[in-house]
Amino acid sequence: MELKQILEAIVFSAQKPMSTGELRTLLRETPEKLPDEPQTGEYAKATVRAVEKALEELAVEHDAADRSYRLACVGGNWQFVTKPDFAPWLQVLVGAKPRPPKLSHPALETLAIIAYRQPITRSEMEQIRGVTVDGVVQTLVERELIEVCGEADAPGRPRLYGTTQFFLEHFGLKELDELPAADELRRIHVELATAPADDSQEELPLDNETDEADDDPNEADDEDDDDK
């Protein structure tokens, strides 16, 4: 028996996605609670890192097996999920997912700004979008996609907003670093903040890319399809 297999069996059977912390606790508690199962003692001391590594290996194995499902980490929680191709049958099986209405364009835009630039104040969002964001921010808070995560060190101590755990779940992201082009977009913040006069040179080569990225969202979709 391997740690990997045990973790697989647990995630496979769990009725909710499991974090590495929860998995580790379960490994530690099992021999305590079931002293009659001495073989479980061996895995009691597995570190979070070892658990994480095992899960990552498992995910790779499952991807390679190319089945109708895969092991995914969403918002730090591990779960088995089916691949999108099979959605029609599952929709008929379990019914359409009970989801609130899709997010509007302004909401998505504001959410993108918050996601990449968090923590961020309302006025900073408005500066980027060029319009007031009051209503949109309220909607996003109500939908639990963002939350107040502090106060800015500025006059009036405006609230700082950041994304929630549910944000990651809603978009199926493992962590914020998995946001598309996260490295570029999240870094810009630092550059602008620390060296505002610096980026006139740097902007140019990047701009070419950005500009060519026409607004066809299908292009990315197609690439995704190839992965399947």
Added chain:
Amino acid sequence: MELKQILEAIVFSAQKPMSTGELRTLLRETPEKLPDEPQTGEYAKATVRAVEKALEELAVEHDAADRSYRLACVGGNWQFVTKPDFAPWLQVLVGAKPRPPKLSHPALETLAIIAYRQPITRSEMEQIRGVTVDGVVQTLVERELIEVCGEADAPGRPRLYGTTQFFLEHFGLKELDELPAADELRRIHVELATAPADDSQEELPLDNETDEADDDPNEADDEDDDDK
């Protein structure tokens, strides 16, 4: 996309075990309910036989993959189950025993008699067990392991008992014929009744050895461990 993969995704996502009939119905209904998904039409006409064959192939594939779980058919219903080795962790995960309390010894015995000799009356059970079975039979009925399945053609028209669908599930059997040595054991009644003295031709030099009978019950256990 293959039928096999679709079935896998369904059984994988379903919250309850799925029969081939249910799966076939789902395949048929999906294009009706979701006319926007024309690709689902292709599988609408899959026969029960095709579904069954695909599931059997899947089960073989999963066995070969040798993961911590496998695809099993229990009581005619297909589901993914984790292998028994991982039961301790899963037991702690749900925070309770995964099953109702074990059946008592008399209950198990009576159940065995019913399983192999059904349909059977209460007095026939008592004849074999040598004690009254009233309480036990009631328990078994309450646990939905057995049920009344008719009346015997005898004075007082006593009730006949047989095992239920849940019995198969509880013991992980696909059908009654899967009971250990079921073919021989269930036939015995007939054989003995029709030709009891038929086979006296030859006797056994082996009995000598049998007599030396060491009583080590651990032998079987050891072999069990090797299987794991």
Added chain:
Amino acid sequence: MPDFRIQFKVFEGPMDLLLFLVKKQEVDICEVNLTGLATQFIEYVELMKQLDLDQAGEFIVMASTMMYIKSRELLPVSEQVGDDDDGDDGDPRWDLIRRLVEFKRFKDASDDLQRLEIEREKVYTRRPGSIPIDPLPMGNRLEASILDLVGAVNELLQRVAGREAAKGEIVEDRWSISEKIVAIRERLGRVDQLKFSGLFDGVRSRGEVVATFLALLELIRLKQLMATQDDLFGEIEMFIAPVEMQQIKPEQPEPVTT
């Protein structure tokens, strides 16, 4: 004219409108003709005013910036690249370009998010209704129940089958239940009682195991043999039942020397 009205409704703010105008020029943002852009923007905003549309405030603020840019009669942006000695930071042109670039990036990012949202909707998380542990083999349940006996028999059968397979020989299946009934009775005639596990020790073939077990079951059924246990989980022991309890005497086959 009516198309403008439609356009205004689509623009979610001045940045949105600006980006639209840049796209119309079909050049890189940094190469955009800012003066032309400013002119077009102001025209749109004027039109908005005429049409008396709401939410024009933000557009008007931007329009003043555009007018300032226009009034400076800027050189084409491309010629300004690298010429950052006079402090790009305060230059409204650069400020505007930077904002446009940033805005476009977030617009693209929001498209990505939308794509993720749609994709995520098609993904179903496995949520088993109950914890599906593989049912344990019956032999692992209570010891010394008939089901356990059956489980034990099954294991024996498998072991014997494995032994046969390993040897590559097939033992001819000659054992009959009646013979085994006799054999068990004989053995119980010599010893007072017999342990269940002892019954199978010398058994060599699957057929023989089955015959022995069935003989045992039948003897119990006919009450010629009694099975007892000292305790719930104890080993089953068998002995010959007192004669008065025996119901049927099966026809005795010819005894065989052993």
